[in-house]
Amino acid sequence: MQRAAVDGAERPSWADAGLYNPDLAPVPQAQRDWSWVxxxxxWMGMVHNVVVYEAAAGLMALGLTAWESLAAVAVGYAVLFLAMWFNARAGTRYGLPFCVLIRSAFGPHGGQVPVVLRGFCAIFWVSVQGYAGAQALDAMLAALSPGWAAIGGAVLGMSLRLWLAMALFWALHAWIVSHGVHRIRNFELVAGPAVIAVGACATAWGLHVAHGLGPLFAVPPGHHPASWTTFFVGVTGMIGVWSTFAVNIPDLSRFARSERDQALGQLIGLPITAVVFMAMSVITTSATVIVFGHAIWDPVELLLAFHSKWLLMFGGATIILATLSVNVAANIMPASYDLVNLMPRRLRFGSAATLVLAIAVLFAPWLWFRDAQGIFAVLGALGGLLGPVTGIMLVDFYLIRRQHLSVADLYRYDGIYGARSGWNPAGLIAFVLGGAIASAGYVIPALASLTGFSWFIGIAIGAGTYAVLARRGSALATGPLRVV
Known part of the structure; x- marks a missing residue:
């Protein structure tokens, strides 16, 4: 096959320079070496994080018991698993990332719209998760070192001490991603099991102290199960944490050895691990009611409550490891691919990851944390907008393309996915309509009750609209199925 040089790298002669980059190219079969392990x-590394740990508190605040909360987690993550399993298949089959696959439904130019939106959401999460991790690091260093605690001053509304903690935490991120995707894989191979092992130790402590599951699992006499509406709100809340990742799951599955590996790995790492981890958090928190007289859901606060430097060091390192794990795989990795897709001639994965970290600081997360509701409102609205993208991708791959794609045409402006000058009206209309309806509750007070179900609404409207428009639109003719 003939290849042409592009900015120091080679590209196939059939690929347009503005759409191709070695990081965006199909992963060769020999390099798809991710097993189900x-x-x-x-997924273990991503699921084990502070947000998920504290999620049980939010569910129980809705009125759910501990058992009902675990059930909500099980249902929510089972739905997520199904969505990700089906959306991951295209990545596994063709070795392609999300930002390339999306061109099939939106066109090479139109595909930049959901890519930019997903990239924005990922960088926002990098900022939020990174700042939360830096706060934990700062709290632990202050407890361990009087010199650190004595650092004073503030810059741009944030303490100098926290700026230093952020710099250290950002440097850890940069080190992990410095050698690309395979270093991330190796890091997660250690991080995921390590966090679950520490969680198991905390659970054993909780069971010992409480002489069983503890008071949080004790259902009050006469308690009536929560209404289905409350339960469903809890389910959608769990889905909301990972709904955006349902869009770009091909970024991971493209490295899987087979369909079996990606499906089995996600089954173990997503719904099963989530339920186990949530149970660990409730059992541990249940023990804090007995030991400290009140429930402590914040793991950093729990570590400080023991007044043990050794426990603080050990537990703090685990929290840092867990936060790094989720941020690198769930946020930095997809955001980096999205930036590479926007500037394929200028960026590679490593330089894009560095740029992601720099942009994340510009989001000024310390200002967002003054209004936690603002964070979740933004992320909820973005999740509602990305729901239609998931629905469109599923309909396009399974119903319209019948699981067959011409890889070469995904890298051409004039290929069979070029639609109308690189813009596919069907995908764009379905996206705008689905996103508008799914997010209406955020701007129309009378529809505020719909915000808890925005992901489901977005998927349904986006998928249904695209199915109708794609069937009728001549611009979506699949053409000859040329697989390179």
């Missing part, structure tokens, strides 16, 4: 540990 790798997929499982990557």
């Amino acid at each position: 790798n997929m499982a540990t990557v």
